[in-house]
Structures are given as C-alpha cells and as structure tokens.
Amino acid sequence: MKQVNVGILGATGAVGQEMIKILEERNFPVASLRPIASARSAGSKIMFRGQECTIVEASDDAFEGLDIVLGAAENDIAERFAPSIVKAGAVFVDNSSAFRLDPNVPLVIPEINPEDVKWHKGIISNPNCTTIVTLVAINALAKESPIETIIASSYQAVSGAGKGGIDELNNEVKALSEGKHLEPKVFQYQIAYNIIPQIGGEAFEGYTSEEMKMQNEGRKILHLPEMKVSCTCARVPVIRSHSVSVVLRTKEKISVERAKELIANAPGCKLVDDLKNKVYPMPLDTSDQDIVYVGRIREDLTDERGLNLWCCGDQVRKGAATNTIQIAELLLK
Template sequence: MKVAVLGATGLVGQEIIKVLEERNFPISDFVPLASSKSAGKVVEFSGAQVEVREVADDAFKGVDIALFAAGAGVSKRWARVAVSKGAVVIDNSSAWRLDPEIPLIVPEVNPEDVMRHNGIIANPNCATIQAVVALAPLHKRYCLEYFSAVTFQSVSGTGKQALVELDECARAILEGKSFEPQVYPLPIGFNVLPHIGAMDESGVSDEEWKMLNESRKILHHQKLQVSCTTVRVPVKRGHSEAIVAQFEERVTLEEANAILSEAPGIIVMAENKYITPLQAAGSDLVYVCRLRSDLGMSRALSMWVVSDNLRKGAALNAVQIAELVASKTKAF
C-alpha cells in the first residue's frame, strides 16, 4: 500500500511515522511530504532515510492513504487534490471535523461511521478523543446527559516551537530574566493560561467549542450538554482532564468500574491510584483515575482522565482509522 504523510517533519507527523512502523502497517511505498520550507529534509522509516518531498498536485499520484498533519489551511488546500488522485485522506486538523458529509472517528467509539466517507475522514481534537473514549462506554449503557471538563493541556499540542518556548521561558524565570513570549500570549513557564485558541464574543474559546461540537458528532448525541474550560499548562507532553459526567440513570461505582475495565483502549486505575502526564507519555492508552461518585449530583461520576496527546490524541488515532479503512476496503 502506498502511504503518504503530509507534515512529516512536525511533531504529529513524526509520531505518525513512528506509529506506522510500530504497528506494522502494510506499506509498500512511503511518501513523506511537507511544505517547501521542509522539503529536502530526511526522515527515517523502516531503517531507511527517506527524503521529504514538497507537497504538490502530483505528489499524491498512486497514494492509497494520505495522513495529513499540517494544519487546517494546508488540509483545505490539498485534501481534495489527494482524493482526486485516488487517496483516502485522514486529516488531523480542524478543517473538516464538523462537515456533516465527513465522518469524525474515534475507533473505540464509532468505527461503524468510517465507511461513510467520500474520500476524507476527520481525526478529532486531542482533548475530545480522550474524553469520549472514557465516556462512550458509560453513555452506551446509561445515556450521557451532560458532562463538564476542565482540561490541562500540554504545550506539545501547539507544536515544536511551543516546546522550545516552554524551556526558554522556564530558564529565563529561574535566572531572573525577562521573557517575551512568541507562541503564547503570556509566559508559559511556571504558569497556566486559562484558554486555548481565540475567545469569541461570549468568552468561549475555540478549544471549548471543539469539545462540545465534536463530542456531539462522535457520540451521535445532539442534545448532549457540555461545559468546558481548556487550560494550557507548562507540561511538555500529555493532556489531563477533570470530568464530571451526569447520566439519565444512576451509575454505581461498581458498575462503572466493570464497564470501563472491559472497554477498549482504557486502563482504570484502582482505588486512589492515579496517572500523571509524565507517566502517560509514550502510552497508547486512556487512563481513567480517581473514579468516584460526584459530591453534588446524584446521577453523576467524577474522574481524572489522562492520555498522551501526540499518541492517542493524534497519531495513534489517525493510524487506527487507517487500519479500519484498510480492513474494510477490498482493494487493500
């Protein structure tokens, strides 16, 4: 199978390449693509050094699956081109997620939607993915009415320059020097920023709208109520979420533990044990910790959910979608 990765030199693109190798995805021809700025660089795949090509109309000729990890603008420009050449595009940006004609897929949650595609399949936002992986098994049994999420999102979600800025900012603060941020609106070192993305007139940020709209689409639950505050924290890798979920029926802890323990892609931490982003880095799993009955709502559960945003939150989910496409398409 001929597979292209657009954005091959970025954080997510590099992780996609790594996951493709780890999972032995059936690749006969590998095509790393990027902008003119990164064209000519070399990436490693299956022990070989492969030169990155500049994305162009002819770059997708003969490509079966194209994994996009280069931002919404790039996806809008090139996704339809890739499809016209015969490729199935799996896009990691926000460009197509809310398009009603394009499926938004988390393989543990709604794999049945994948073959509704017309050439493009959207990969959800990293924070949404780990939330719905944790909530979907309970929703299927008890019907989720509402959930609130406060997210604590690492800087790798912004990209390579954010990782550099975190290091430089922390160093400057420790040395008593001033620091002018370039990536974030305020210094991120030893600090938290209480929004991710631009805020609209109502004060809701882009990332918060993603949690609402994407969760509804993935779960096929347009009446789902969602309250969300997204926070950028000085962590390099791994997102954490404090979630309170209310259901139509009362859920006992014993029932919730049993359901989640049997769900794919989830590890439920016993009793008062928990996972932090540092421990989750490099893992493919979603960790559900501190699962407990909510103090204020009788039909609600509270939980601490942690996952690697570059793995399950991006690269792994994209490759899992590619595996679904490959398994359901006779031509592959």
C-alpha cells in the same frame, strides 16, 4: 492486510514525525512512504524502516499513486490539498479541524464509532486531542446509559502547541533560574510556573474554539446530538499528555462500582484508581503510549445521576498520530 502506498502531508512537523514512528511501531503495511511538506523541506531525507525517504513538495500532483494520505498539517493546508488527494484516488485521514464538523465527513475514534468509516467520501477526520482523550475515558459509560451533560476542565500540555511550546517552557524555566526574563512568543503569557486559562479564540458566548470542540465533536462521535457540554481549557506547564477533569450526568444512574467495572473493560482505557494508596492518572505515566488512564471515579455530590472522574492521555499519540493511523487500519480491514 494488503500493502498500501502511504503519504504524510506535513511530515516534518511534530505530529507528522510521530506518525512515522507509529507506522513502524504498529507494523502498518506500507508498500512505500511518501513524506510531503513545504518547499523549504523538499529534497531532504527522513528515515523509515532503516531506509531514506525523500521529502516531496506539497503540490496538486504530489498525491498521485497513493492509497492513503495521513494529514498532519494546519487547516489551510488540509483544505488546500484535500480535493487533489481525493481526485488522486487516495483516502485523506486528516488530523486538522478543517472537516470535523462537515456532515459529509466521518469523525472517528476507532474504539467508539469505527462503523462511521464506512460512509466516507474520500475524507475522514481525526477529532481534537482533548476530545479523544475524554471520550475514550467515558465511552463505556455512554454505552451503559446516554450521557446528557458534561462539565469538563482540561489541563493541556505545552506540546499541544508543537515543538515551539516545549522549547518555550524549557527556555523560560532556564532563564528564570538565572534571574532572566524571556518574552513569550508561542503563548500569550509566560507558561513557566503559570496556568493560562485560554486555548483558542472566542467562539461562542465567552467559550473558546478549543472549548466548544468537546461538545460539537462529542455529539457527532457519540451520536448524542442533544448532549450539552460546558468546558474550560487551560494550558499548564507540563511537557506532554493532557489531563481532564470530567463531571457527567447520565440518563440512568450508574454506580461508582459499575462505572469502574465498565471503564476497566473498555478498549483503550486503563483503570488507575486507588486514592488510599495515591494511585491515579498523571501525565508522567501516560506520556509516550496510547492508553487513556482513568481514575478518581466518585459520585457527584450535586447530582444523583452524576459521576466525577479524572483522565490523562498522550495528546501527540492517541490524541493525534495514533488515532489517525488506527483509522487507516480500519480502512484496510
């Protein structure tokens, strides 16, 4: 691969920091790295491949000379600087949700629809983390027979809310062990020893914005515009790695044995399925790596064309930073 100049918009956040780590891990051909962040961080130093890189303040001129900009900032920042990035001649691979449903912007999971990168117009969007974990798990089934419906329940780690979510869980556990109470700041309610069945605000008929992403993004990524998804997203007191329970119905019946064979050979997946020996995907096993573990595969007892499965994946890595860098790798190919 040719050497390219890379910028990271939002370099000081949790996903931006993970991107820096993964660029090193994957030996991405970086000629120069330009970390870009707010004025508060500008001038500070970060390490990349043993050398100091100075953080540059985000501005319209901050992207000149870059080939690829990895987006690790919030929607408003991504929307604010996207025109400047494209004008500078760089390709913006954005992790925010700002452009995901834009019909002129590819929404890509490299294991599923890498060909969509080809029609970008300067911006490529990275999907929602739960969508990525779920679709990587079921893509091989969708290729075998189109998926008609999905019923999903996600159990999402506190790190999905950034470093503040991790700190809040740890601080609450410590305070409660000492008989104290801390007023929650990151989450709506205490997250320690609790489950909060709401992520995002209401978006459609009682479904939250997070819940609608799996249908809206899934249709675009899988090229299944009629696929219907009913999703419930809950925040759970787990540090890292999202888990998803999936019930899906395919156009043609897929047996459990065939489903296991397909998933075992699917890119980005690992079959972890031996109930008798208590072997199944768990967040502790899937954290800090990029493979989606899939198990508990069984027939749906309410639908003869249905399958149940359970999957886990690291939402900071594969669900955000790694998938973004994999898209950048596609650009270089």
